[in-house]
Amino acid sequence: MEGNTPKNTSDHVLDVRNLNVRIKVPAGTLHAVTDVDFHVDRGETLCIVGESGCGKSITSLAVMGLLPRSATMTADKLTLEGRDLLSVTDRQFADLRGDRIGMIFQDPMTSLNPVYTIGNQMEEVYIRHGKGGRKEARERAIYLLEKVGITAAASRLGQYPHQLSGGLRQRVMIAMTLMCDPALVIADEPTTALDVTIQAQILNLLKELQDEFHMGLIFITHDLGVVARIADRVAVMYAGLVVETGNAEQVFSAPMHPYTQGLLECIPIPGKTVRGSQLGSIPGIVPALIGEQEGCLFRNRCSYAREACTDGEIDLETGGDQHGYRCVLTPEETVNHIKKAPNAAVAE
Amino acid sequence: MTEQTQTPTSQYVLECRDVSRTFMIGRGPFTEKRPLRAVQDISLQVRRGEVLAVVGESGCGKTTLAKMLLGLLEPTAGDILYEGVPISSVDRRDVARRIQPVFQDPYSSLNPRKTLAQIISLPLDVHKIGTPAERKARVEEIMELVGLPRRLLYSYPSQLSGGQRQRVAIARALAMKPEILVCDEPTSALDVSVQAQILNLLQELRDELNLTYVFISHNLAVVEHMSTRVAVMYLGRLIEFGMADQVFDHPRHPYTQALLDSVLTPEPQYSLPNIAMGRGFPNPLNPPSGCAFHPRCPHATELCQWAQPQPLAADGGTVECHLHSDPDAMAKSPRINEQKASAA
Numbered sequence: 001m002e003g004n005t006p007k008n009t010s011d012h013v014l015d016v017r018n019l020n021v022r023i024k025v026p027a028g029t030l031h032a033v034t035d036v037d038f039h040v041d042r043g044e045t046l047c048i049v050g051e052s053g054c055g056k057s058i059t060s061l062a063v064m065g066l067l068p069r070s071a072t073m074t075a076d077k078l079t080l081e082g083r084d085l086l087s088v089t090d091r092q093f094a095d096l097r098g099d100r101i102g103m104i105f106q107d108p109m110t111s112l113n114p115v116y117t118i119g120n121q122m123e124e125v126y127i128r129h130g131k132g133g134r135k136e137a138r139e140r141a142i143y144l145l146e147k148v149g150i151t152a153a154a155s156r157l158g159q160y161p162h163q164l165s166g167g168l169r170q171r172v173m174i175a176m177t178l179m180c181d182p183a184l185v186i187a188d189e190p191t192t193a194l195d196v197t198i199q200a201q202i203l204n205l206l207k208e209l210q211d212e213f214h215m216g217l218i219f220i221t222h223d224l225g226v227v228a229r230i231a232d233r234v235a236v237m238y239a240g241l242v243v244e245t246g247n248a249e250q251v252f253s254a255p256m257h258p259y260t261q262g263l264l265e266c267i268p269i270p271g272k273t274v275r276g277s278q279l280g281s282i283p284g285i286v287p288a289l290i291g292e293q294e295g296c297l298f299r300n301r302c303s304y305a306r307e308a309c310t311d312g313e314i315d316l317e318t319g320g321d322q323h324g325y326r327c328v329l330t331p332e333e334t335v336n337h338i339k340k341a342p343n344a345a346v347a348e
Numbered sequence: 349m350t351e352q353t354q355t356p357t358s359q360y361v362l363e364c365r366d367v368s369r370t371f372m373i374g375r376g377p378f379t380e381k382r383p384l385r386a387v388q389d390i391s392l393q394v395r396r397g398e399v400l401a402v403v404g405e406s407g408c409g410k411t412t413l414a415k416m417l418l419g420l421l422e423p424t425a426g427d428i429l430y431e432g433v434p435i436s437s438v439d440r441r442d443v444a445r446r447i448q449p450v451f452q453d454p455y456s457s458l459n460p461r462k463t464l465a466q467i468i469s470l471p472l473d474v475h476k477i478g479t480p481a482e483r484k485a486r487v488e489e490i491m492e493l494v495g496l497p498r499r500l501l502y503s504y505p506s507q508l509s510g511g512q513r514q515r516v517a518i519a520r521a522l523a524m525k526p527e528i529l530v531c532d533e534p535t536s537a538l539d540v541s542v543q544a545q546i547l548n549l550l551q552e553l554r555d556e557l558n559l560t561y562v563f564i565s566h567n568l569a570v571v572e573h574m575s576t577r578v579a580v581m582y583l584g585r586l587i588e589f590g591m592a593d594q595v596f597d598h599p600r601h602p603y604t605q606a607l608l609d610s611v612l613t614p615e616p617q618y619s620l621p622n623i624a625m626g627r628g629f630p631n632p633l634n635p636p637s638g639c640a641f642h643p644r645c646p647h648a649t650e651l652c653q654w655a656q657p658q659p660l661a662a663d664g665g666t667v668e669c670h671l672h673s674d675p676d677a678m679a680k681s682p683r684i685n686e687q688k689a690s691a692a
Binding site: 052198223225264265274279 | 405406411477509510511537539540541542543544545547548549566567568569570572573574576593594606607608609610611612614615616617618619620621623625629
């Protein structure tokens with residue numbers, strides 16, 4: 001249970017290189033995640049954003065060691081605080097989860113156990129990971145509940161999840177995640193089930209807690225609005241690949257990949273988009289990821305598609321400024337395309 | 349339901365007059381049932397061709413209102429008028445002919461064991477409209493209208509993507525050539541790129557068929573984009589109602605303001621909004637006294653704790669807030685939420 005304090009050479013909390021996840025399905029092999037690279041530092045927020053089926057949740061499950069049995073994972077590197085996660089056993093992984101890696105899921109009603117009290121569930125994490133006894137666990141639970149803005153924390157410990165509102169449940173979930181002071185927190189759509197006013201509060205809370213506890217945060221969401229406001233760095237995923245990565249400013253103000261551009265045009269922005277006007281949209285649907293894939297997987301939906309898109313592998317080009325994108329277009333071409341009408345450059 | 353004198357030609361296609369709906373909620377067989385006022389005294393009007401958006405947090409009564417507009421629930425008080433005629437006095441079938449729903453989740457609102465042709469023609473079958481051949485022609489016509497290829501005619505919903513399923517749901521709603529569509533969160537189960545396609549489709553259909561929409565959503569960016577009139581609900585009450593431009597550009601109720609502030613747009617130059625709303629949504633079985641919003645309102649005073657604000661008509665809409673109806677009394681009354689706001 002101990003041994004989680006080795007001094008690592010790199011200062012990345014999590015370092016992932018060339019992550020691939022393949023899932024066996026009746027129809028063949030599903031290429032769920034392909035060649036994904038990312039890293040998270042302490043105190044940093046990485047947002048993984050994409051539509052359903054893009055592989056963002058599978059990526060997070062791979063990092064947490066929670067992939068289904070039918071899935072196989074390969075990676076060149078997968079380290080948490082310098083510790084190699086590729087070689088740990090299932091048992092050791094279970095010790096890391098809840099201790100070094102915390103998880104916050106979408107729906108706090110289903111991720112909290114309805115038959116145990118809040119206190120019971122929070123204390124269990126602490127005791128299970130050998131951090132101390134019941135008394136210390138209780139004190140830490142009260143301390144953290146107060147931290148997440150829950151009043152009368154001591155009395156809340158005796159309550160059951162159904163007695164709390166959705167926002168409160170998510171606060172409890174966050175407090176529980178922090179019981180063992182994790183180095184990395186993975187939040188998978190943590191605010192999607194909440195009302196907008198509560199969403200802003202929970203996001204603010206996560207930011208404050210991150211400043212205080214200094215953990216790395218991987219935030220998985222489909223909501224570009226949330227990403228723009230909280231991310232230090234962004235990875236846009238499409239069809240199992242990271243198609244664009246960079247800091248929030250780069251990705252949102254100067255998107256280079258046609259998919260990112262298309263997504264941003266789909267969202268009406270109050271004050272900017274003319275009310276009632278035609279929104280941009282991405283025609284077509286996500287390709288089936290079964291079997292070997294060739295070329296750019298976005299080409300069938302892309303208005304800039306050309307011959308070069310159909311074959312070979314397109315690398316994630318990262319310039320010196322860490323803004324990378326997986327597209328055959330050169331930056332100059334992309335910029336010119338943005339200025340022109342989007343459909344002006346369909347392939348010959 | 350009292351007999352209503354009928355206005356021969358109403359300028360509104362849909363109108364609510366002091367509509368309320370109360371549910372009696374019991375905790376068990378031997379406890380007394382308590383009233384839950386899901387919708388209270390709502391009055392609003394929609395003109396033909398408009399998009400009325402109903403916004404508010406979960407539990408504010410928007411879905412109950414939608415069900416009443418569809419004629420699926422009867423109001424416990426007040427009247428819903430369709431072209432000036434109370435819905436309660438019209439045959440259920442006629443209501444269904446004019447007003448049709450589109451639901452949130454196209455994964456659960458379509459029967460998985462029926463083909464698209466069966467799903468879309470079901471309303472025609474129920475109302476015994478046309479011969480089988482005519483129905484089939486109508487189904488094909490609508491499928492084309494909503495952008496579904498004809499080859500999907502005999503497919504099952506499980507073979508379709510989320511966006512296609514929502515198109516089927518829209519097609520089914522349009523089969524009867526209704527005048528009003530009640531869309532309850534029509535895009536919240538869909539991906540961003542698909543959401544845009546469906547919103548564009550709804551806009552096109554509205555222009556083409558001169559439809560009127562009641563659009564229920566919690567996504568304010570979408571609402572602002574789609575709507576021409578907005579009804580903001582809080583705990584069963586209509587706290588602000590007006591034209592979209594008015595409500596979005598000059599919100600008057602503090603709750604509307606807070607809702608607008610909490611919209612997160614993909615603009616990284618802005619940080620997270622700090623919404624000092626303190627506590628969460630109150631329990632509708634035990635609503636706060638006075639103005640229901642007062643425990644969360646940054647402007648609340650002692651007056652708000654005991655006095656229910658009355659709707660104030662202004663600029664073609666209404667607002668229910670003491671700040672606007674009794675500005676003098678509000679200025680004199682001591683504030684109550686200042687400490688709370690900073691503590692939260």
